[in-house]
Amino acid sequence: MNTPAPHADAAIDRATLPALFAPRQPDTHKGSFGTVGVVGGGPGMTGAALLAARAALKTGAGKVLVGFAQEACPLACDPIQPELMLRDFRSLLGDDPGVTAWAAGCGIGTSALAANALSELFVLRREAPLVLDADGLNLLARGDIRPNWGAGPVVLTPHPAEAGRLLGVSTAQVQGDRPGAAWQLAQRYKAWVVLKGAGTVVCAPDGGLQVNTSGNPGLATAGTGDVLAGMLASLIAQKLPLEQAVPGAVWLHGAAADALVARGIGPIGLTAGELADAARILRNGG
Numbered sequence: 001m002n003t004p005a006p007h008a009d010a011a012i013d014r015a016t017l018p019a020l021f022a023p024r025q026p027d028t029h030k031g032s033f034g035t036v037g038v039v040g041g042g043p044g045m046t047g048a049a050l051l052a053a054r055a056a057l058k059t060g061a062g063k064v065l066v067g068f069a070q071e072a073c074p075l076a077c078d079p080i081q082p083e084l085m086l087r088d089f090r091s092l093l094g095d096d097p098g099v100t101a102w103a104a105g106c107g108i109g110t111s112a113l114a115a116n117a118l119s120e121l122f123v124l125r126r127e128a129p130l131v132l133d134a135d136g137l138n139l140l141a142r143g144d145i146r147p148n149w150g151a152g153p154v155v156l157t158p159h160p161a162e163a164g165r166l167l168g169v170s171t172a173q174v175q176g177d178r179p180g181a182a183w184q185l186a187q188r189y190k191a192w193v194v195l196k197g198a199g200t201v202v203c204a205p206d207g208g209l210q211v212n213t214s215g216n217p218g219l220a221t222a223g224t225g226d227v228l229a230g231m232l233a234s235l236i237a238q239k240l241p242l243e244q245a246v247p248g249a250v251w252l253h254g255a256a257a258d259a260l261v262a263r264g265i266g267p268i269g270l271t272a273g274e275l276a277d278a279a280r281i282l283r284n285g286g
Contacts, residue, residue: 010210012202012247019244020235020252020283033062034237037099038230039089039121040106040134041068042114046075048107048134048226051272054081055230056103058276059252060283061237065099067092069108069117089117093124101129101237105136106226115144127152129236133229134162141165147189153242154191155232157225163195179209192246194232196225200254202247210247215254216267223272228253231279252279259286 010016036056041049049066057064067089068074078084087095104121108114118136122145129152132140137158139145142165158166160174163181166188167174174181175197182195182203195201200212231253235245256278260266265274 010208012210012212012251013214014251014255017244017248017251019240020248021285030062033060034100034234034239035063035065035098036061036230036233036237037092037097037102037128038064038066038106038233039069039092039102039104039117040108040136040226041066041070041074042107042109042111042135043070045107045109046070048223050078050081050084051223051226052103052106052133052230052233053084054078054273055227055276055279056234056237057081057083058280059231059234059249060280061234064234065092065097067117069111069114071113089120093117093120099125099128099237100239101131101233103131103133103229103233105133105139106229108135108139110135110139110142110144115139118145122149125149125152129153129155129233129242131155131157131229131232131236133157133225137162137166153236154189155194155236155246156185156189156191157194157196157229157232158185159196159225179203179211183207183209192242194228194246194250196228200250202250204243204246212247212250212254214251214258216257216261218257218261218267218270219254221270221272224253224257224275227272227275230276252282255279255282 038053065085164171182201185193186203193203202210231249256275
């Protein structure tokens with residue numbers, strides 16, 4: 001991390017995100033708002049994929065499909081959100097379901113099956129935007145998968161430890177220069193980078209840096225990263241411009257946590273599953 005990087009001078013706040021609050025036209029239908037595909041949820045981590053998928057649906061995607069990184073689909077349906085369409089990853093990738101944005105890696109694990117699932121997705125995504133999260137990033141850092149994801153936008157969402165693995169440095173070094181770490185990852189992978197943590201840093205492929213202003217310690221709990229991945233894929237699937245969708249999802253994720261804390265729900269004990277409903281209220285003007 002010796003290469004100088006620009007400073008993250010721009011702040012992400014509600015005023016910078018008009019597309020996030022644009023009203024919907026009366027003649028729209030579910031196809032107007034995109035289809036999100038989620039690939040993740042390996043054995044013992046089914047819930048991570050469901051958190052991402054539920055968040056994608058409640059953030060406004062028209063349809064959401066889940067392909068679990070397991071030999072067979074572990075659930076007939078999601079009893080909490082039966083609108084989700086569930087299957088194993090091979091069935092999802094082989095069906096060509098018209099996915100307009102992917103969220104991959106949530107709870108996927110680091111097995112050979114997980115690596116195969118992501119490698120197949122890279123080949124078959126047909127340039128649809130891709131959000132790569134969690135163990136997808138660890139598999140990338142280990143060399144078990146390659147960044148041969150082809151054309152089409154990619155968003156990487158590391159926390160500081162994952163960023164350190166990708167860069168070959170310590171977590172402390174990442175935290176010592178968060179804008180620099182995000183910038184280096186964006187340059188290395190030619191991707192959008194969302195470096196999570198207090199003051200999440202968003203870096204565009206061209207090097208433009210922004211720092212988020214929303215959020216609180218309530219987000220320091222299991223599953224909140226999965227929810228963010230689902231929100232990112234959802235806004236991208238809805239055709240918000242990337243320069244609005246990526247920082248918009250980051251801000252909305254934090255603002256949902258802020259709204260919950262304002263109602264006495266957290267920060268202590270706030271759960272990831274509560275964020276999507278709060279985000280939906282915010283998008284609808286609440």
